[in-house]
Amino acid sequence: MQGHTPQSVADAAAVATLLQIGAEIGADQVLDSGGTFSAARMAKAADVPLAGITTYLTALLAAGLIVETEVPGDFQVAADYSDLRHQAGYVSWAMHANGPFIDNARAFLIDPVEAARTHRRDGQRVAVSSRWIGERAFYPQIVERVVAAGALRVTDLGAGAGGLLIKLLHEHPARTATAVDSNGAACAAAREAAHAAGVHERLTVVERPIESLVDDPGPVAGAEAILACYVMHDIVADDSTARNVLGALRDALRPGGFLAVADAVSYAQGPEERKFSALFTYLHATFMSVSLPTEQEWLDKFEKAGFSQTRTVPIGLPGGRLFVATG
Numbered sequence: 001m002q003g004h005t006p007q008s009v010a011d012a013a014a015v016a017t018l019l020q021i022g023a024e025i026g027a028d029q030v031l032d033s034g035g036t037f038s039a040a041r042m043a044k045a046a047d048v049p050l051a052g053i054t055t056y057l058t059a060l061l062a063a064g065l066i067v068e069t070e071v072p073g074d075f076q077v078a079a080d081y082s083d084l085r086h087q088a089g090y091v092s093w094a095m096h097a098n099g100p101f102i103d104n105a106r107a108f109l110i111d112p113v114e115a116a117r118t119h120r121r122d123g124q125r126v127a128v129s130s131r132w133i134g135e136r137a138f139y140p141q142i143v144e145r146v147v148a149a150g151a152l153r154v155t156d157l158g159a160g161a162g163g164l165l166i167k168l169l170h171e172h173p174a175r176t177a178t179a180v181d182s183n184g185a186a187c188a189a190a191r192e193a194a195h196a197a198g199v200h201e202r203l204t205v206v207e208r209p210i211e212s213l214v215d216d217p218g219p220v221a222g223a224e225a226i227l228a229c230y231v232m233h234d235i236v237a238d239d240s241t242a243r244n245v246l247g248a249l250r251d252a253l254r255p256g257g258f259l260a261v262a263d264a265v266s267y268a269q270g271p272e273e274r275k276f277s278a279l280f281t282y283l284h285a286t287f288m289s290v291s292l293p294t295e296q297e298w299l300d301k302f303e304k305a306g307f308s309q310t311r312t313v314p315i316g317l318p319g320g321r322l323f324v325a326t327g
C-alpha cells in the first residue's frame, strides 16, 4: 500500500479482527457508546460469560484500543479508537463482509446467477463495516451540506441503521427526518438506534423499496434534502428506472432543496483510490451483477432526470463521490 508502512497495515488488520470479534458477539454497542464500561456490563450486553469478555478486554487493552479509567475495573475506548475503527472498516468490508464471495469465487466465475442465489453475504456484517467506513468517509461532508442549507426536513434513502439521520437530528432540535429502507432488520436497527439516541420522536422509519417512491412519493414529499448513500448504484443501472426514480425525487423536493447521492464510480484511476475502487467495481460486477456508472454517466443520469445542476464533491472513500443535484 502506497504511503503506508508495513506496521500500519499490520495495525489495520489486527484492529479489524479484534473489532469484528466484538461486533460478532454484540460487544460493539458498548465500545461504540463512547461511555465507560466494565467487563461485567459488556458480558451482560453481549450475553457471554464474564471470563470470555475478560480475556477479550485484556487483548483490547494490550492493543491500546481501550484504556483503564480512574475507576478500578472500568474502561473506555482510546482517543484514536474511531480513527482505527475507520481504517479497520476497509479490512472488515473487503475480507469479512465479502467472505462468501471470496470463499466461493470459483462458483461465481462459473455460474454467477446460481452462485448469487446460494452464497449470500451477511447483511449485518455489510452494514457494520459500511458504517465504520462511512462515519468518517462521507457522513461529515453530507452533514455539513444539510446544516449549511438549513434543511429541517430530511429523508435518507437506503438509510440502513439510521446513523446519518441520527447525527443530523442531534444537530438541530427542530429537524425531522424520514428513513426509507427495504430491509426489515435495517429498519428495526434504525428504530432502536433512534430510541437509544433519544431522537425517535423526530424520526419516521418507512420499510419500502426506493423504487416505490415513483408511484407514492409520500416519504420524500416536501423534503429540503434527500440523501442516498451507497444504495443508488443498485437502482440507476437501468436507464428508465433511473429516470423515473431520480425524476420523482426531483419533483418531490421542496423548491431550493437538493438531492445528495454518495456512491461509487467505476474503476476510479486516482493513485490513492484505484485499488479499493477496483475491488469495489469488480465485486459489484461479478458477484452482485451491478455495473457501476462512471462519474460522467452518473452526471448524465441526474441531467436526464431533469436536475439542472449537479456538482461532484470528493469524499474520503476511495472511488466514491458525492453528487449534489439541484434545480
Ligand SMILES: C[S@@+](CC[C@H](N)C(=O)[O-])C[C@H]1O[C@@H](n2cnc3c(N)ncnc32)[C@H](O)[C@@H]1O
Pocket: 127, 130, 131, 134, 157, 158, 159, 160, 161, 180, 181, 182, 183, 186, 208, 209, 210, 211, 228, 229, 230, 231, 234, 235
Ligand atoms: C450499503 S448499505 C448503506 C447504508 C447507509 N446508507 C450508509 O451509508 O451507511 C445499503 C442500504 O440500502 C438498503 N437498500 C438496498 N436496496 C434498496 C432499495 N431498492 N430500496 C430501499 N433500500 C434499499 C439496504 O437494505 C441497506 O440498508
